[in-house]
Amino acid sequence: MEKQLTGTLALAVCAAALGSLQYGYGIGVINAPQQVIIQHYARTLGFPVVDEHDNVTLPDDDETQMQASALTMYWSLSVAMFPVGGIISSFLVGFVADFRGRVKGMLVLNVLALVASLLMGLAKMGNPHVMVIAGRAIMGFYCGLSSGLLAVVTGILISQVLGLDFLLGNDDMWHVLLGLSGAIATLQSLLLPFCPESPRYLYIKLGKKEEACRSLKRLKGEYDTSKDIAEMQREKEEAMKESKISIWRLLRAEQYRQQLFVALMLHLSQQFSGINAIFYYSTAIFHNAGVAQPIYATIGVGVVNTVFTLLSVALVDRAGRRTLLLIGLGGMCCCAVGMTVGLVYQNTYSWMSYLSMTAIFLFVSFFEIGPGPIPWFIVAELFSQGPRPAAIALAGFCNWTSNFIVGMFFPYIEQLCGTYVFIIFVVLLFGFTVFTCLRVPETKGKTFEEIAALFQKKRPAAQTEMATELQQLKGASEA
DSSP states (O other): OOOOOOHHHHHHHHHHHHHHHHHHHHHHTTTTTHHHHHHHHHHHHTOOOOOTTOOOOOOOSHHHHHHHHHHHHHHHHHHHHHHHHHHHHTTTHHHHHTSSOHHHHHHHHHHHHHHHHHHHHTGGGSOHHHHHHHHHHHHHHHHHTSOOSHHHHHHHHHHHHHTSTTTTSSTTTHHHHHHTHHHHHHHHHHHGGGSOOOHHIIIIITOOHHHHHHHHHHHHOSSOOHHHHHHHHHHHHHHHHSOOOOHHHHHHOGGGHHHHHHHHHHHHHHHTTTHHHHHHHHHHHHHHTTOSSHHHHHHHHHHHHHHHHHHHHHHHHHHOHHHHHHHHHHHHHHHHHHHHHHHHTTTTOTTHHHHHHHHHHHHHHHHHHTTTTHHHHHHHHHSOTTTHHHHHHHHHHHHHHHHHHHHHHHHHHHHHHGGGTTHHHHHHHHHHHHHHHHHOOOOTTOOHHHHHHHHHTTSTTHHHHHHHHHHHHHHHHHO
């Protein structure tokens, strides 16, 4: 019989995608209720509270400035502790994936998500700034171990819609908005026991061929599994041929240095493009741009993000990785210029606020065309089986660390640079575009050997060096 879409397969895909949905929710949920949460922090700390409806002017003295600085610090930590958890978990992905199977591993991880959700959901009962910061760190740790692409942008959009002030983004319900991620973890925990174990894990890791066949049939219906098993066998044999290389050895291995440099630079370009400044702080940016209802503009960003992610999925295997990266980074650079012009001249020309908003929408669109998805899977194309796990761990660490830097320091940079803040991203994006043009090869339709050869052409006698070093690495691992 032919393979078919079974209910079990649909259930397994939905259950797995909930982890990525959680990641997107964690990125976007902190954006819309920013002012509400900051005001609650201020009340808890005994600071004076002034919002847009008050007619109170605070004295511009040292104490008030210190209080404002403290609030900025607590808010920056509330945003940035999410990627801190991801930084730690980036080195544990392989361990958790092999922890007594994929299903059991994900069930254990959901305990972390529930603890994080309880901390944030009960934040009003204690010190909200402490509980939110701790909850965001734990949630980031969870999300660093379970993330994908399409479900992430959907999660961002859902969190932005729920963050509307007449739903959950208000003074009474903001803690429920942050804690609602526990519902996602609960739903996933209820679905996972009905999902079969990964066939690849059963066959490649445990060598249980019969159980792998049964799992395949549950997922794809009654059909001849011999072709799938043969493919897994080839993958297993390939993994056995090439010894697994540790992170430290990968950093020292000269023949992989150029590939690793390209992989890390692409992840830096993703985060230092300024995209998370938009996802974390777009409501405040739209407010500063003079948009009457900034939360609706933020939701518009979420919609654009989702639509262009779908477009990227359709384009990535047609247009090529390098082409989409160049279009995306170059387009984002131009849009960052447009954002800066709009913010600088918004008080001079009323229509400049529309320029800023349009530039932000296009900025997100160009991000999802290339710089958003491509860095995550190009690492697997640049490295063979042996160094691939270490390369993925390093790339994840680089990505989450850059995410933390943007989340933590963007408010301070915005205070320092004012309306010119996006000039920094213009410079960075221009540099990343030039780097991609000069150093990033096209990997579409190429084997690892062909890609490696593109890098080695720039180095005389590289093939001999590669062979020698590979033998040393294999000898060391066998010893």
